[in-house]
Amino acid sequence: MRIIVIGSGLAGLTAALRLRDAGHHVDIVTKGWGGLLLSSGTLDVYGWGKDGRPVLDPYAAIADLVAEDPGHPYAAIGVEAVREGIDWLCSTTGLFAKAGNNVLIPTAIGAVRPTAAVQNTMVPSLMEDGKKFLVVGIRQFRDFPAAFIADNLARSPLAKVETRAVTISLAPRKPEADSTGTTFARAFDGTAGLDGPSTRDALIHELRAHVRDGETVLLPAILGFAPDAYQEISAELGVPVGEVPVPPPSIPGRRINDVLIQLCRDKRIDISLNAEVIGFEASGGHVTALQVQRAGRVTTNKVDAVVYAGGGLESGSIQRNSYGEIRERVFDLPLTFLDAEDPETTGVTGSVVVNGKDIFGTGVCVNADMLALDGDAPAYDNLYCAGSVIGGARPWSEKSGEGIALGSAVAATRAILRRD
Numbered sequence: 278m279r280i281i282v283i284g285s286g287l288a289g290l291t292a293a294l295r296l297r298d299a300g301h302h303v304d305i306v307t308k309g310w311g312g313l314l315l316s317s318g319t320l321d322v323y324g325w326g327k328d329g330r331p332v333l334d335p336y337a338a339i340a341d342l343v344a345e346d347p348g349h350p351y352a353a354i355g356v357e358a359v360r361e362g363i364d365w366l367c368s369t370t371g372l373f374a375k376a377g378n379n380v381l382i383p384t385a386i387g388a389v390r391p392t393a394a395v396q397n398t399m400v401p402s403l404m405e406d407g408k409k410f411l412v413v414g415i416r417q418f419r420d421f422p423a424a425f426i427a428d429n430l431a432r433s434p435l436a437k438v439e440t441r442a443v444t445i446s447l448a449p450r451k452p453e454a455d456s457t458g459t460t461f462a463r464a465f466d467g468t469a470g471l472d473g474p475s476t477r478d479a480l481i482h483e484l485r486a487h488v489r490d491g492e493t494v495l496l497p498a499i500l501g502f503a504p505d506a507y508q509e510i511s512a513e514l515g516v517p518v519g520e521v522p523v524p525p526p527s528i529p530g531r532r533i534n535d536v537l538i539q540l541c542r543d544k545r546i547d548i549s550l551n552a553e554v555i556g557f558e559a560s561g562g563h564v565t566a567l568q569v570q571r572a573g574r575v576t577t578n579k580v581d582a583v584v585y586a587g588g589g590l591e592s593g594s595i596q597r598n599s600y601g602e603i604r605e606r607v608f609d610l611p612l613t614f615l616d617a618e619d620p621e622t623t624g625v626t627g628s629v630v631v632n633g634k635d636i637f638g639t640g641v642c643v644n645a646d647m648l649a650l651d652g653d654a655p656a657y658d659n660l661y662c663a664g665s666v667i668g669g670a671r672p673w674s675e676k677s678g679e680g681i682a683l684g685s686a687v688a689a690t691r692a693i694l695r696r697d
């Protein structure tokens with residue numbers, strides 16, 4: 278079977294690798310790299326309940342969520358596929374501490390949020406009663422305001438911790454006064470001509486003067502693409518050292534991205550980058566070919582099945598035109614809309630509201646096989662959807678993005694394998 282996966286985000290890469298492992302010929306066609314490079318590198322399954330409280334057991338809570346909201350994508354995906362997807366990513370990348378109940382992780386503004394799995398580098402950073410944190414800012418890295426973070430964490434109602442803050446000077450590339458997380462990560466790794474050992478040594482030297490026994494050092498998540506620098510720094514300092522996710526570019530997100538892309542290459546999955554699916558051919562309710570635009574020309578690629586993992590509004594699969602109409606761009610699939618929430622009553626902020634609808638909740642409807650629906654019936658018998666192109670959830674505010682991406686990729690893959 279010849280399968281094309283549209284999109285190289287978490288959903289597309291997962292579906293492609295699982296289909297390849299089952300022996301299929303899979304190509305990825307993607308406009309650009311996906312959202313992993315921007316994400317925090319944690320795995321959100323279901324973080325915030327509708328009561329605004331952190332969810333403890335996300336898998337158990339999904340049952341209540343879908344009972345109350347049968348239009349939520351988890352109702353079609355099923356909790357077991359979500360669990361399988363999360364476990365698959367953890368074991369495939371080797372980057373994560375064991376996933377299970379939600380844990381609480383600090384953010385780069387000193388808020389606290391629940392997530393189902395954190396990278397090993399973040400385990401020391403977990404918010405747990407009684408911990409003492411030394412929050413370390415770096416003058417040359419502006420996205421980690423240490424004093425502000427420390428102050429907010431100490432006031433969190435979700436965990437009782439003590440905090441202090443210190444800001445040190447560490448220039449990974451002199452004479453830059455303001456370096457990106459990517460430059461720091463390269464310096465810690467010693468790649469791109471930057472001196473790894475000396476940057477690590479300089480950090481350790483600076484921190485020695487400040488660290489006290491019993492404290493955990495919190496640093497921005499820029500400690501290298503290699504996932505073990507934090508252990509080395511910790512061993513030298515004699516105290517635990519943990520990473521805290523920071524705004525993009527995201528080093529923890531890129532760690533996941535790089536492992537999955539390398540696996541695609543190892544398994545001979547062709548990734549066409551800068552290639553956009555702009556149309557399709559269909560016959561008798563069956564997609565027969567995709568029209569792909571790359572480098573100024575359009576080719577027609579025959580397919581037996583399609584996994585549409587093109588993302589949501591933020592990736593351009595869901596678009597709003599100048600008349601205010603919202604539509605799915607490639608297949609013109611019918612969409613489901615979520616009503617905007619009232620920030621006064623829900624505490625939810627940051628939604629983009631168009632005509633009273635939450636645009637980030639807008640997307641395609643699917644059945645249990647992840648086939649895109651037109652009414653109650655599949656729009657096409659071989660057009661499977663995965664990830665945030667599926668509507669009916671609020672991944673950013675309820676913290677369900679990775680659970681939906683991985684669970685739907687698993688469910689779509691299983692359905693395609695049943696066709697064999």
Ligand SMILES: Cc1cc2nc3c(=O)[nH]c(=O)nc-3n(C[C@H](O)[C@H](O)[C@H](O)COP(=O)(O)OP(=O)(O)OC[C@H]3O[C@@H](n4cnc5c(N)ncnc54)[C@H](O)[C@@H]3O)c2cc1C
Pocket residue numbers: 283284285286287288289306307308309310311312313315316317321552553554555586587588589591592593594607663664665666672673675676677678679682
């Ligand atoms: C900055 C950011 C932060 C987020 N933070 C959170 C969070 O904290 N918690 C949470 O739960 N969720 C969050 N999300 C939601 C996030 O969307 C999901 O977690 C998940 O990453 C979506 O993965 P995806 O594979 O479905 O889509 P994406 O990662 O968006 O990938 C879509 C892919 O499709 C490609 N594409 C689109 N259209 C076409 C086309 N026509 N032809 C070819 N390729 C195409 C794009 O180039 C891209 O590669 C965040 C998203 C972003 C962007």
